[in-house]
Amino acid sequence: MIPKTPHSIPDLTSQIRRDIIRMVSAAKSGHPGGSLGSTDFLTVLFAEFLDQDPARWRRDGKNADMFFLSIGHISPLYYSLLARMGYFPVKELATFRQLGSRLQGHPSIENGLPGVHVASGSLGQGLSIACGAALSKRLAGDPHRVYVLLGDGESEEGQVWEAAMFAAHHKISNLTAITDWNGQQIDGPVEEIGGVGDLNAKWTAFGWRVLECDGHNPDDIRNTYRKAAEPGDKPVMILMHTNMGQGVDFMTGSHKWHGKAPSAEQEALALAQLKETLGDF
Amino acid sequence: MTMTNTGNKDTRSGFGAGLYELGTLNPNVVALCADLTGSLKMEKFAESFPDRFFQTGIAEANMMGVAAGMAVTGRIPFAGTFAEFATGRVYDQLRQSVCYSQANVKIAASHAGITLGEDGATHQTMEDLALARALPHMTVVNPCDYNQTRLATLAAAAWEGPLYLRFGRPSVPNFTPVDGPFEIGKAWMIQPGEDLTILATGHLVWEAYEALKILAQKGIRAELINIHTIKPLDEKAIIESALKTGAVVTAEEHLVTGGLGEAVAGLLARHHPVPLRMVAMEDGFGQSGTPAQLMDLYGLNAAGIVAKASELRIR
Numbered sequence: 001m002i003p004k005t006p007h008s009i010p011d012l013t014s015q016i017r018r019d020i021i022r023m024v025s026a027a028k029s030g031h032p033g034g035s036l037g038s039t040d041f042l043t044v045l046f047a048e049f050l051d052q053d054p055a056r057w058r059r060d061g062k063n064a065d066m067f068f069l070s071i072g073h074i075s076p077l078y079y080s081l082l083a084r085m086g087y088f089p090v091k092e093l094a095t096f097r098q099l100g101s102r103l104q105g106h107p108s109i110e111n112g113l114p115g116v117h118v119a120s121g122s123l124g125q126g127l128s129i130a131c132g133a134a135l136s137k138r139l140a141g142d143p144h145r146v147y148v149l150l151g152d153g154e155s156e157e158g159q160v161w162e163a164a165m166f167a168a169h170h171k172i173s174n175l176t177a178i179t180d181w182n183g184q185q186i187d188g189p190v191e192e193i194g195g196v197g198d199l200n201a202k203w204t205a206f207g208w209r210v211l212e213c214d215g216h217n218p219d220d221i222r223n224t225y226r227k228a229a230e231p232g233d234k235p236v237m238i239l240m241h242t243n244m245g246q247g248v249d250f251m252t253g254s255h256k257w258h259g260k261a262p263s264a265e266q267e268a269l270a271l272a273q274l275k276e277t278l279g280d281f
Numbered sequence: 282m283t284m285t286n287t288g289n290k291d292t293r294s295g296f297g298a299g300l301y302e303l304g305t306l307n308p309n310v311v312a313l314c315a316d317l318t319g320s321l322k323m324e325k326f327a328e329s330f331p332d333r334f335f336q337t338g339i340a341e342a343n344m345m346g347v348a349a350g351m352a353v354t355g356r357i358p359f360a361g362t363f364a365e366f367a368t369g370r371v372y373d374q375l376r377q378s379v380c381y382s383q384a385n386v387k388i389a390a391s392h393a394g395i396t397l398g399e400d401g402a403t404h405q406t407m408e409d410l411a412l413a414r415a416l417p418h419m420t421v422v423n424p425c426d427y428n429q430t431r432l433a434t435l436a437a438a439a440w441e442g443p444l445y446l447r448f449g450r451p452s453v454p455n456f457t458p459v460d461g462p463f464e465i466g467k468a469w470m471i472q473p474g475e476d477l478t479i480l481a482t483g484h485l486v487w488e489a490y491e492a493l494k495i496l497a498q499k500g501i502r503a504e505l506i507n508i509h510t511i512k513p514l515d516e517k518a519i520i521e522s523a524l525k526t527g528a529v530v531t532a533e534e535h536l537v538t539g540g541l542g543e544a545v546a547g548l549l550a551r552h553h554p555v556p557l558r559m560v561a562m563e564d565g566f567g568q569s570g571t572p573a574q575l576m577d578l579y580g581l582n583a584a585g586i587v588a589k590a591s592e593l594r595i596r
Contacts, residue, residue, distance in 0.1 A: 060355045068350075109382055117353050118382040125378045128343045132350020132358075139311075139332060139356075159374070162343035170335070 004054070005047050005085060009218050011277035012084060013043050017247045018274045019080035019093055019281060025267040027097035030105070033244040033257035034151065035077035037182045041215045041240050042077060042149065045178075046085050049225045051144060054086040057114045065144045066133050068117060070126020071151040071180065072106035073259065079103050082115040084278065093281040124157025126150065127177060131167050134175040145229060149178045153185030156194035161206070167235040168207030175235045176228045177208075180215070182244040184255035203237040215240035248273055282471065284490055286454035290427035292484075293391045296448050297322025298427075299434025300359055300389075304330045307357065310438055313348055314361045315341045320450075321361040321391045341366045345374035345386070352384035357438050360386060364393035364447055365406035368413055379443050380418040387437045388413075392450045393423075394534035395562065395579060396484060396572035405567040411539020413445040414512045421512040422465060423447040423533075423541075425486035427455040429509060432463035440465055447483065449534075451572040454487045468515035474504035477590055478522040478529045482508045482541050484576075485532035485560065491583035496590060503590070514544055516552075523555045528593045532560040532586050534576075558589035 005012065016039050024030035051065040058064070069078050076096065083090045088102075095101035102113045106121025117133075120126055130148035137144060154160065167175060179199060187193050196202075203210045209232055213224040221240075228236040244258065245251030248270040251262075262270060303310040304326045311333045312326050318336070327334040337344040341362050348358040360367070367390040368375070379386045390409060397405045413421045420442060424430040430448045437444045444465075462469060471486075472493060481489035486507050496503045504522055508515065523529055529549065531542040542559030549555055562579045576582045580589075 060353060062355070066354075118349065118384065119377050122373050122377045124342075125346050125374060128346020128374075129350035129353070129378055129382075131343075132347035132352075133354050134350075135335065135347070136311075136351045136354035136356050140354075159340075159342040159346065162338075162340035163346065166337060166340065166343050166347065169338070 013039050014275045015278040016080045018276055020076040021267060021270045023076045023093055023096040024261045028261050030076050031073040031259045035074040037242040037244045037246045038074055038180050039077055041221045044218055044221045046081055059117055066146045068126045068130045068148040069120055070148055071154055072120030075107055087115040090281045123154040124159040127160055127163040130175060131163055131172055134172045145174050145176055147176050152179055152181045152190050152196055155196045164206040171233045172235045173233050178238045178240055180242055181239050182242045184244040186258050188255050199239055208237045209234040210237050212239045215242035216246055284456040286456050288455055289452040290455040291452050292427055292430040292448035294322045295427035295430030296434050299431040301325040303438050309357050311351055311356045312359045313337050313344050315339055315344050317362055323361055341371050342374050345371045346378045348386045349378040349382055349384040352386045358386055359389045361389035364390035364409045365404055368409040376416060380416045386443050388445045390447045393447045394449055395567045395575045396449050396451045398572045399569050401569040402566035407536045407562050410511055410535045418443055420444040422510050423483045424509050425483055426457050428457045428459050429463055432461050436465050449484060453484055466510045466513050468518035469507040471505040471507055474502040476501045476526055477503040478526045479503050479505045480508045480545055481532040484534050488583045489532050489586055492586040495587045508541055511541055516548055520552050523549055523553050527555050529555055529557045530590050534581055535561055537561045537563060556593050558592055560585050560589050
């Protein structure tokens with residue numbers, strides 16, 4: 001493990017969830033549901049596994065692990081996590097979605113935000129980019145891993161499966177992909193909308209090593225990341241079982257909070273469920 | 282200056298030669314191809330540098346993303362496919378993963394235009410310059426012959442930022458000097474003149490050179506400038522020439538919509554409006570035929586340039 005923060009995982013995840021609610025409420029727009037659902041496993045990744053020094057972060061990822069967020073709409077989580085890990089000042093979270101901010105609605109590199117390698121938001125593109133970065137690292141003899149986070153709804157995009165085939169064919173084994181399998185997308189449950197079906201069978205059939213994990217259980221998450229990094233000749237897919245909106249009772253498990261900001265009253269209700277552990281921005 | 286055709290060659294072979302040279306010169310240069318390695322003349326690079334060549338299969342969207350990931354990590358990737366699949370098929374990937382992400386990807390777009398020929402309109406993109414031009418951060422280069430395509434390929438690797446390099450399938454006159462001049466963003470004066478400016482790009486440059494001779498017989502001393510870089514346009518060179526001659530003909534193997542002609546028209550409308558005619562294909566799709574038949578049918582040749590020039594009142 002790579003200790004990079006003095007804070008405990010529970011303190012971090014509680015504060016990050018508060019940040020998400022407060023950022024989206026202040027901006028009166030954004031995507032709280034998926035952000036809350038991915039908080040636990042992504043925090044463990046950044047705090048304990050990602051070999052990357054926030055103070056020495058480089059866009060080219062040289063001699064460090066790299067993380068790509070393909071589902072750019074969970075930017076509230078991404079920004080909060082990066083800020084709380086020391087990539088940029090926490091107070092900058094107050095600028096989310098504001099004119100002139102580095103914290104665009106969806107991640108951008110136009111104004112150079114530490115931690116962000118590429119823009120994302122239009123779905124389906126992150127896995128391909130991660131494949132390119134991982135191949136580049138292999139070519140350079142750099143043993144570091146590349147991580148990428150996809151969504152289950154996103155997996156309706158054809159490019160995801162182009163990349164799936166490509167990664168297995170080229171034996172890109174320094175790649176750990178994660179699918180946030182929360183079962184929800186904007187219009188409703190994934191199985192009613194796009195029907196991605198048995199993701200384990202699909203990724204296995206495409207030639208990947210597939211692991212499943214409880215995306216809210218830190219010990220299971222740690223064990224799974226460890227297993228994923230074991231040597232092999234296949235790319236690894238971790239199917240993270242999560243609840244959209246996890247941590248806020250009235251948001252949990254529903255697609256209705258995919259891309260909607262809470263009212264002032266709802267914000268207060270949500271924050272009452274989330275302890276302020278590290279100081280609000 | 283006097284140009285001589287040193288023998289017909291295809292521009293895609295100029296790309297292949299340039300790419301191979303880059304392979305020998307720069308270990309950061311990598312190449313990707315979506316199942317068209319032979320068509321794009323990338324075999325020599327692929328065989329000589331197998332570690333740096335990535336076959337992506339028929340999956341262009343993924344190829345552009347993989348290229349972007351390689352670029353972010355410091356490589357200089359050339360991603361090759363037909364121009365149609367290098368723009369229309371992957372527009373959102375070029376927009377977000379390449380241009381908005383400021384990834385230093387070189388798009389190698391072969392078989393551009395109507396001269397792809399017999400395969401017909403499915404593969405003949407006549408819109409790609411418009412699409413590529415519209416993308417913020419994208420540089421757009423359309424060389425005119427084998428020698429210039431080779432030089433453009435070498436220059437593309439040294440150019441920082443996304444670049445769309447457009448070339449073609451047929452064998453056409455190879456007439457530009459082997460050592461240029463070639464500089465991205467800098468128009469090349471082929472022949473100064475007083476009465477009329479011809480701005481030509483790609484396969485139309487040789488046709489424009491032929492047109493000079495016909496126009497000279499009519500007593501028209503035309504100026505020929507090669508606009509190999511469609512974006513950024515060499516605004517100074519174009520405005521200066523328009524100021525001098527007062528009449529402009531543009532010539533390109535592309536639709537009127539959004540190509541060189543409209544780029545020049547927009548520029549001159551803002552700075553120095555002059556009578557202007559465009560040698561370009563009108564709105565519509567192409568069809569099967571030999572390259573020569575098609576260029577003739579749509580007026581994309583020396584005769585077409587002379588005809589458009591004749592519509593202008595030369596002062």
